Amino acid sequence: xxxxxxxxxxxxxxxxxRHPALDLANSAFTVPGxxxxxxxxxxxxxxxWLFERGFAPAGAGLQQxxxxxxxxxxxxxxxxxxxxxxxxxxxxxALAAVNEALTRAPAASLLRWDPERGLHREVAHPVxxxxxxxxxxxxxxxxxxxxxxxxxxxxxxxxxxxxxYLLRNGRRTWCSTRCGDRARAARAYARRTRGPSQEPEGPGxx
Numbered sequence: 001x002x003x004x005x006x007x008x009x010x011x012x013x014x015x016x017x018r019h020p021a022l023d024l025a026n027s028a029f030t031v032p033g034x035x036x037x038x039x040x041x042x043x044x045x046x047x048x049w050l051f052e053r054g055f056a057p058a059g060a061g062l063q064q065x066x067x068x069x070x071x072x073x074x075x076x077x078x079x080x081x082x083x084x085x086x087x088x089x090x091x092x093x094a095l096a097a098v099n100e101a102l103t104r105a106p107a108a109s110l111l112r113w114d115p116e117r118g119l120h121r122e123v124a125h126p127v128x129x130x131x132x133x134x135x136x137x138x139x140x141x142x143x144x145x146x147x148x149x150x151x152x153x154x155x156x157x158x159x160x161x162x163x164x165y166l167l168r169n170g171r172r173t174w175c176s177t178r179c180g181d182r183a184r185a186a187r188a189y190a191r192r193t194r195g196p197s198q199e200p201e202g203p204g205x206x
Contacts, residue, residue: 010029010031010037010176010178011176011177011178012026013026013157013164013165013166013175013176014166014167014168014169014172014175015150015153015154015165015166015167016166018150018167019141019142019144019145019150019167020053020137020138020141021077021138021139021141021142021144021145022081022145022165022166022167023053024070024073024074024077024138024142025074025077025078025081025164025165026164026165026175027039027040027049027074028040028041028071028074028078029162029163029164030161030162030163031161031162032161032182034161038071040067040070040071040074041071042067043062043063043064043066043067044062045067046062046066046067046070046071047059047060047061047062047067049070050062050070050130050131050134055130055133055134055137056130056134057130060130062130062131066130066131069131069135070131070134070135072097073097073098073101073135073138073139076091076093076094076097076098077094077098077138077139077142078165079091079093079094080094080095080098080142080146081146081154081156081165082156084146084151084154085154085155085156085165098139098142098143099139101135101136101138101139102136102139102140102143103136104129104132104133104135104136104139105129105132105133105135105136105137109121109122110122150167153167153168153169154166154167154168155167155168155173156173157173157174157175157176157179158173158174158179159174159175159179159180159182162174162175162179
């Protein structure tokens with residue numbers, strides 16, 4: 001049974017509902033003051049993260065190695081997103097890691113039957129392969145995000161020190177209301193502290 005991801009004090013960035021790979025990339029981020037938040041930093045956290053997104057049953061009991069595999073894929077996905085946003089070539093190590101993850105789970109959906117659902121198709125992945133299946137799905141979504149129609153909307157939050165990614169909607173370049181408020185407050189403070197000689201002149205002045 002899939003649970004609803006808990007937003008906690010940090011609202012999901014635009015686009016994470018469409019792309020679990022974007023959600024994975026944003027599972028580690030920096031908050032004001034330089035504090036680093038990691039939503040999958042411990043095995044129990046990774047367990048809950050996967051359960052809330054329908055990748056694992058409740059209480060799957062991930063071990064440190066499995067959680068480490070998830071964090072490693074996150075690092076490679078973030079490297080690819082950063083390169084894309086900056087217009088740089090994709091890092092070879094990140095490409096290799098994502099391609100390797102794509103092969104970890106069967107691609108074919110098998111025909112199944114049970115009393116509640118009747119005939120249905122389901123990707124086979126043994127309980128022991130929960131993480132491999134999650135990595136494959138996340139890697140496939142990362143590839144779709146970077147090559148599909150949403151790729152041109154992908155951007156980084158424009159409110160330092162936040163380092164989350166989002167899908168841009170119009171001119172908006174921040175990932176949350178909190179970051180937007182902070183960016184506007186910073187601009188207002190900069191205007192207040194500018195000396196008279198620094199004030200822009202002419203009809204185009206802000």
